[in-house]
Amino acid sequence: MTPPGAARIVVSRRIPEPALELLHAAGDVWLSPHDRPMTTAELHAAIAGADAVVTLLHDRVDDAFLDAAGPGLRVVANVAVGYDNIDVPACARRGVIATNTPGVLVDATADIAMALILMSTRRLGEAERMVRQGGTWSWSMFFMLGSGLQGKTLGIVGLGQIGGATARRARAFGMRIAYAGRRRADAGVEAELDATMLDLDELLATADVVSIHTPLSAETRHLIDARRLGLMKPTAHLVNTSRGPVVDEAALAAALRDGTIAGAGLDVFEHEPAIEPALLELENAVLLPHLGSATIETRTAMGVLAAENVTAVLAGQPPPTPIR
Secondary structure, eight states: OTTOOOOEEEEEOOOOOOHHHHHHHHEEEEEEEEEEOOOHHHHHHHTTTTTTEEEOOSSSSSSHHHHHHHHTTTEEESSSSSOTTTTTHHHHHHEEEEEEOOOOTTTHHHHHHHHHHHHTTTHHHHHHHHHHTTOOOOOOTTTOOOOOTOOOOEESOOSSHHHHHHHHHHHTTTTTEEESSOOOOOHHHEEETEEEEEHHHHHHOOEEEEEEEEOTTTTTTTSBOOOHHHHHHTTTTTEOOGGGGGBBHHHHHHHHHHHHSSEEEEEEOOTTTBHHHHTTTTTTTTOOOTTTTOOOOHHHHHHHHHHHHHHHHTTOOOSHHHHH
């Protein structure tokens, strides 16, 4: 039984049991009964009077959210490394601590990025669909040829933890590494990866595969637009495992249809779960339903870290991973 006066903790959607157990030990937990994103009205009604809210990437945390929660709200713990759904300055103005879950999903997301690189360059999605649809085929020298990775250049947009982990995987496949970003990577990381920093436009013009790992912000929304897609080689492939709006989806569909680039692999989309209809018709587009962190181990670690952030704040301690 929850003791009187216990902190009220709202969880906007089911998270792994080990995380819920930590939260139950810290206060009175309300868990959404819906296995879907709550509507704005449902969410705002649920968080009224909360001391802590555990959110997911589909929950918008803004002034209206904070008004609905009330003055007792102390922490919003986002179960994601990205926090484009959170108005961090609005939280700060009200003394609400916002946290995320960095680090724990690095390897899982880098695995998906590497999988998308292979699926796009080797036409694996197209081949698998052809077999399942009963297509006629036989082995031949020129049947469904893709392109190899050995000796090719991987251009990383955003050489942070996930970008670096993707680069390490690509190096094992014999790829060279170049990167673009707002700041130069640590010298040790550059040396380890033998990575060359380039201006973004130069990176796009020279890379054989471009993998996007930048956070979503006002500056990065549609960072990859029609102009920048036009800079890429016609043999190049684009992979996005960061946030969908970093890429102009309609422009990408046009570039794939017109042969501006050879292929693309996407795990994220501009208006999830909706996808640009033109992409669905293209054989050279590999489309995954946001599976970057979708392993049992990773999702459990994400939930537990979010719960640890909540329990720390409620105990008057600094959270492990505040958003700064």
